[in-house]
Amino acid sequence: MPATDGGGPATGAEPARLTAWVRGHVQGVGFRWWVRARALELGLTGSASNLADRRVEVVAEGPRDACEALLEKLRAPGTPGRVDGVVERWSAPRGGLRGFVER
Numbered sequence: 001m002p003a004t005d006g007g008g009p010a011t012g013a014e015p016a017r018l019t020a021w022v023r024g025h026v027q028g029v030g031f032r033w034w035v036r037a038r039a040l041e042l043g044l045t046g047s048a049s050n051l052a053d054r055r056v057e058v059v060a061e062g063p064r065d066a067c068e069a070l071l072e073k074l075r076a077p078g079t080p081g082r083v084d085g086v087v088e089r090w091s092a093p094r095g096g097l098r099g100f101v102e103r
Helices: 031-041 064-075
Strands: 015-025 045-050 056-063 082-091 100-102
Touching: 015 064, 031 045, 031 056, 031 064, 031 100, 056 064, 064 082
Parallel strands: 045 100
Antiparallel strands: 015 056, 015 082, 045 056
16 A cells, blocks of 8 residues: 555545656646646546746645645646656645646
8 A cells, every 4th residue: 555645544535635747748738727627527626837937837635646646647647738758746735726727
């Protein structure tokens, strides 16, 4: 079983926060809209934001298994544009997020 940042066992239903940085041709191609749609389908809250260095930052909170499903979708073929790589960071949820927004 994967471990959380705290070292304890992780379960699919425990709340988690995923921050993912997606690089490639992901700006100006509908990528953030696509991420928002997938996140909402999975019941996640958060945001997808363009960064100045042409990456997109995705922040998602919800059940860990739903966050993992979103991460798989980010890495899978079929995204708008072209994804060259995804770097992820897991942490405890902070809360305070409503819906899923594009920035």
